[in-house]
Amino acid sequence: MYLKNIEIKNFRLLKDVSLTLQKDSTVIVGRNNSGKTSLTEIFRRFFTNKNSSFILEDFSLASIDKFKDALQAIIDEKDESIVRNLLPSIDLILTVDYADNKDDYGALSEFVIDLNENTTEAKIKISYQLKKDGKLDTLFSGITNKNKNELIKLLKERIPQTYTTIVTAIDPNDPENTTEVEMSKLKCCIGVDFINAQRGLDDVTQSEKDVLGKVLTNIFRSASTPTAPAEMQKKSKELEAVVNNLQEKVDTEVKEKVDALLPALGIFGYPGLSDPNLSAETTLDVKTILESNTTIRYQQDNGISFPETYNGLGSRNLIYMLFKLFEFFRAYQSNPIEIQIHIIFIEEPEAHLHPQMQEVFIRKLNEIAEEFSKKMNKGKKWPIQFIVSSHSTHIANEAEFESIRYFFTKKNPTLETIIKDLNAEFVAVERKDDREFIHKYLTLTKCDLYFADKAMLIEGPTERILMPTFIKKIDNEISFKKLSSQYISVVEIGGAYAYHFYKFLDFLELKTLIITDLDSTELEGHHAAVPVNKGTYTSNIGLKEWFKKNSDDNINLQEIRKKKNEDKVQGYRRITFQIPEEGKTACGRSFEDAFMIANASLFDLKNADGDTLEDEAFEKAKEKKNCKANFAVELSMNEAPWIIPFYIKEGLMWLAEGNIEQPKSEEELKNE
Helix, strand or coil, X not given: CEEEEEEEEEECCEEEEEEECCCCEEEEEEXXXXXXXXXXXXXXXXXXXXXXXXXXXXXXXXXHHHHHHHHHHHHCCCCHHHHHHHCCCEEXXXXXXXXXXXXXXXXXXXXXXXXXCCCCEEEEEEEEEECCCCHHHHHHCCCXXXXXXXXXXXXXXXXXXXXXEEEEEEECCEEEEEEEECHHHHXXXXXXXXXXXXXXXXXXXXXXXXXXXXXXXXXXXXXXXXXCCHHHHHHHHHHHHHHHXXXXXXXXXXXXXHHHHCCCHHHHCCCCCCCCCCCCCCCCCHHHHHHHHCCCEEECCCCCXXXXXXXXXXXXXXXXXXXXXXXHHHHHHHCCCCCCEEEEEEECCCCCCCHHHHHHHHHHHHHHHHHHHHHHCCCCCCCEEEEEECXXXXXXXXXXXXXXXXXXXXXXXXXEEEEEEHHHHHCCHXXXXXXXXXXXXXXXXXXXXXXXCEEEEECCHHHHHHHHHHHHHXXXXXXXXXXXXXXXXXEECCCCCHHHHHHHHHHHCCEEEEEXXXXXXXXXXXXXXXXXXXXXXXXXXXXXXXHCCCCCCCCCHHHHHCCCHHHHEECCEEXXXXXXXXXXXXXXXXXXXXXXXXXXXXXXXXXXXXXXXXXXXXXXXXXXXXXXXXXXXXXXXXXXXXXXXXXXXHHHHXXXXXXXXXXXXXXXXXXX
């Protein structure tokens, strides 16, 4: 049994999203403010707060207008049922797959309401909605017009008073067949815990007991419950026995000494005060001792132990997460009702961890759960599912490709979160090569495409070394948002492999500039390089894949050179390759000779233009072939004025502009 799918409606940026989960771990990635924290927060509101509490600002921006529509319906004296249907609610819809537990639903039985024996899914809706007992009048009382400011002000006050949480079981085969269920029943079936970001481990003013020591206290509490496993209860009782022995000494020797410190009331000489005798009673409670006086220390070989604050933040963070997982596991074991699904949200586990440790953590996460089950639960599986949200390229790229869920925002017409599932997108057989290449490449290079605002795919080290200088020059020419102030991921990939990224970039909806070379050859295939004026074909697979229409197309060099700017844009991607400089006809084959043609005087090229200039630049570029990085470094250090090759300048200007419009769907194109 596992949580298969999550749907969220009208919560902050999560206007209407659907998220499929893996059976073990799902990794959430995306730029800042893309809705990752909101996913965690809606579960926290519904599952940890005794009374789920939301405010008007928690509703998505698009749903605010629904309150206005409901008010208008009241003014128009519409039926109450119509008005209620217009009002927005914050919904969390969970789909549980119980195919593996078909003969034993356990606590899930409350939510299995269909009669179809072949159905192995249960649907549960948790909704923060208007109360049923006449609260409609209270919500809109005294509001006589649709003045938005007045309406919002009153809604802020009234929503917490008039809204409540309702849990409903839904027949997956018939949405009209529903049954209301108590929230407590859901919590008996699904448990939710959190390991939050910003855990306070780096706060030196914070007492140790508030971090690792406090986790130890919670573990003891679980161990001492009547429903805890026998071995846990045994250790708990042994600990209590030690404290009880201490209590006997406290009740005799300590009591006698403390009583001697108390004043005799008779010295006041006031009637009635001399009658009672004061006596001290000191009670030792094992929970209080652990919580207030227990710290975690690190033992050294020479007998010295250091407090937890003396260890590095990365080690403390890792130990803390391990302690929390163990605490959640022990709480699961001690629960009087065995939950069927246990969801644990882990936010930004990368805090303070070096890159290699981040990779180890995400790889070992499921192994930790298996070890707990094997060694401490008699082999019975802990029904755990992890949801990890991260900004770490190391975690994102080390995670299994199918476990990645990509969050990003777009206007539609208000800003909202879109969730994309890599597993669903790249599962097709025809995407296998792309999928395998991209996953291997991301794992090896740790590139940050998941978190970037825009991206560039470049040929090699020359462009990479010079790109900061290019960007600086472009920024000096433009009046709109500077490239240097945008988060641009630069991926060094080469023309032979860039095409593997085309569909992936479309999937990410990431505005990307692909800078590549014409790579002119005299004959078809991978033959010797020649200047552009002598070439008839290209050896650049990326260019061929970009412009071909059918699988057997073999586009020649002249066709490529005739392409217009609109042909160089596909969806969120633009490709740029060598073209003549403004006012010239000579064209470079690669970056080096294109740069020389653009800056002919800098390289003592005698001919001003034409085929001869191409040939000269081509021959000089061959000299730089084996030392391209040196060529780039020399240029970046050269104080003499030089210009960016026109094809790169043209591409960077396109990239610097605002985000492009959403590409039209195939259906929209068909209808045009």
